[in-house]
Amino acid sequence: MTTLVLLDTNTYLRLAKRVRPFVGLKFGQVPYVLTILKVTEDEVHRNPHLQFRNPWFDHTEHAQERIAKQVKLTASEKAQVEAAQSVLLGWARMDLDRFTSNGRSPPGEADCWLLAFGQVRPAVVVTDDLGMHELVKDFPDIKVWHGYELLAKLRTAKVVDDALIHAIYEALEANGDMTRTWRDAKHTTFKRVFGSGPKA
Numbered sequence: 001m002t003t004l005v006l007l008d009t010n011t012y013l014r015l016a017k018r019v020r021p022f023v024g025l026k027f028g029q030v031p032y033v034l035t036i037l038k039v040t041e042d043e044v045h046r047n048p049h050l051q052f053r054n055p056w057f058d059h060t061e062h063a064q065e066r067i068a069k070q071v072k073l074t075a076s077e078k079a080q081v082e083a084a085q086s087v088l089l090g091w092a093r094m095d096l097d098r099f100t101s102n103g104r105s106p107p108g109e110a111d112c113w114l115l116a117f118g119q120v121r122p123a124v125v126v127t128d129d130l131g132m133h134e135l136v137k138d139f140p141d142i143k144v145w146h147g148y149e150l151l152a153k154l155r156t157a158k159v160v161d162d163a164l165i166h167a168i169y170e171a172l173e174a175n176g177d178m179t180r181t182w183r184d185a186k187h188t189t190f191k192r193v194f195g196s197g198p199k200a
Contacts, residue, residue: 001122002026004035004071006114008127009043011147012036013054014177016062018168019160024069027157032124036066039113053175077120084116085109092135104131118142126150128179148185155193162193169194 016022025034089112099106118125124143136142154160172178187197
């Protein structure tokens with residue numbers, strides 16, 4: 001049985017342009033399948049800034065790949081996801097201070113839909129949103145990875161090579177999109193790619 005790997009908006013935008021093919025890709029022994037939900041696609045289409053920064057998003061190759069690999073929910077599953085989403089949103093809103101400290105932002109509706117989907121179907125949610133990572137601490141049945149963790153697993157599965165990892169990091173730097181977690185991973189998780197880094 002495959003496990004879906006649900007990509008949030010920023011993870012998809014950071015990786016899908018360079019890792020080809022992307023959506024629908026199977027990897028690992030589990031195996032995992034890279035997946036983007038329509039709620040994530042809609043988030044890009046509602047955000048002019050994201051569209052401007054990522055004009056490739058609606059190019060035929062990427063759009064057709066997303067359409068061909070869309071995951072459908074049964075009516076029962078959709079009802080379960082909606083119920084779980086409501087619980088997650090309510091939980092986050094009860095303690096906004098917790099989810100807005102240390103550079104976090106409180107999980108929104110699309111974020112909680114992804115996490116809820118990960119409760120209903122065998123799935124892992126991939127996000128660099130620290131608020132989402134904080135929220136799932138209270139819901140241990142939801143599995144979450146950072147974007148760099150997905151990239152490391154793709155490297156282990158020989159889907160990406162070291163040159164592509166260099167290119168992805170260069171793009172993150174050039175686009176001002178380097179998060180603290182990605183920066184910290186550069187000389188730890190990807191030590192064999194970048195070396196151990198400068199001595200403190």
